[in-house]
Amino acid sequence: MSDVEMSGVAAGVRTATLDDVDALVQLELESFPGDEWTADYLRLAVDGHMPTVRVLVAAPDGAVVGHAIISVVYEIAELQRIAVAETARRRGLATALLDATVALCRDADAERLLLEVREQNQPALAFYRRAGFAEIDRRDRYYRDGSTAIVLALDLTVG
Ligand SMILES: CC(C)(COP(=O)(O)OP(=O)(O)OC[C@H]1O[C@@H](n2cnc3c(N)ncnc32)[C@H](O)[C@@H]1OP(=O)(O)O)[C@@H](O)C(=O)NCCC(=O)NCCS
Numbered sequence: 001m002s003d004v005e006m007s008g009v010a011a012g013v014r015t016a017t018l019d020d021v022d023a024l025v026q027l028e029l030e031s032f033p034g035d036e037w038t039a040d041y042l043r044l045a046v047d048g049h050m051p052t053v054r055v056l057v058a059a060p061d062g063a064v065v066g067h068a069i070i071s072v073v074y075e076i077a078e079l080q081r082i083a084v085a086e087t088a089r090r091r092g093l094a095t096a097l098l099d100a101t102v103a104l105c106r107d108a109d110a111e112r113l114l115l116e117v118r119e120q121n122q123p124a125l126a127f128y129r130r131a132g133f134a135e136i137d138r139r140d141r142y143y144r145d146g147s148t149a150i151v152l153a154l155d156l157t158v159g
Contacts (some may be wrong), residue, residue, distance in 0.1 A: 011096030012059035012154065014123045016046045020057050023064035026054065032082035035144075051159070056100055058084065065117065068097040070104060077101075077110035077156070098131055109155050116142065116149040128152050132159070 016024065023043050028036035035076060037045070044052045052073050058066035066084035080099060084093045105113055116139070117124050133152035141151035 006060070006092035006096050008096050009101070010060060010102050011066075012062070013056055013096050013100045014059070016055035016057045016064075017042065018046055020050050020055075020064050020067075021046060022156040024055070024057070024067055027067055027083050027085060028081075029086060030108050032081065034037040037081070053080075054104060056097055056104070058097050060088075060091075060093065066093045066097055068101050070101050072105055072108045075109065075111040077108070077113045079113060084129060095131070102154070106156055111155070113154040113156055115152050117152060118143060119148040119150055125150070 007102075021039055024042045024046070025036075025039045028042070042055070044050055046055050052071040054072070055071045056068045056070070057064045065088040066082075068082040069080040071076075071080060081093055082097055082101075084097075102113065113133075114136075115128070115133070117128065119138075131154070133154045133158075135150055136153045137151035139149040139151065141147075
């Protein structure tokens with residue numbers, strides 16, 4: 001989005017249900033090929049069998065076009081993934097998902113939101129930088145393909 005950020009309501013951000021699993025599988029395959037969460041894994045997460053994990057979706061016009069998977073363990077929250085379908089990018093949907101993620105983490109009394117991102121994932125790095133994340137570490141050869149991970153953190157106790 002250019003001048004006006006999309007609100008969580010306009011972005012249709014809500015907690016995922018089992019009806020969303022097929023759409024989540026497609027988003028995972030499109031955005032994280034080779035590293036996607038499987039339908040079984042997603043079903044367990046959405047159905048509450050992973051007690052620390054929450055799954056959010058963005059469905060601005062009813063159809064699910066984005067998702068975020070978050071785990072919160074005491075004061076540390078981790079953004080496991082965030083993705084928006086290619087056709088729906090640059091409309092503020094990931095920003096709305098991240099805003100909802102931050103609210104959810106603060107409600108759970110988390111103090112820091114951490115994530116890992118591939119060094120070469122420039123769109124994601126630009127997105128996270130704009131959202132206020134700071135680099136705190138680098139992990140060489142972290143990914144199976146030998147890529148370096150950049151560890152980013154957002155302080156949830158300020159702002
Ligand atoms: C990263 C990603 C989630 C961003 O989703 P999005 O809905 O397009 O993001 P937003 O529209 O909320 O973007 C907000 C801001 O982030 C920055 N940004 C987002 N995508 C960008 C890109 N491709 N290049 C540069 N800056 C970008 C811009 O500042 C943008 O604001 P603007 O559009 O007003 O310039 C999306 O590109 C994606 O799904 N990528 C594949 C999955 C992935 O890599 N996830 C992260 C894994 S760690």
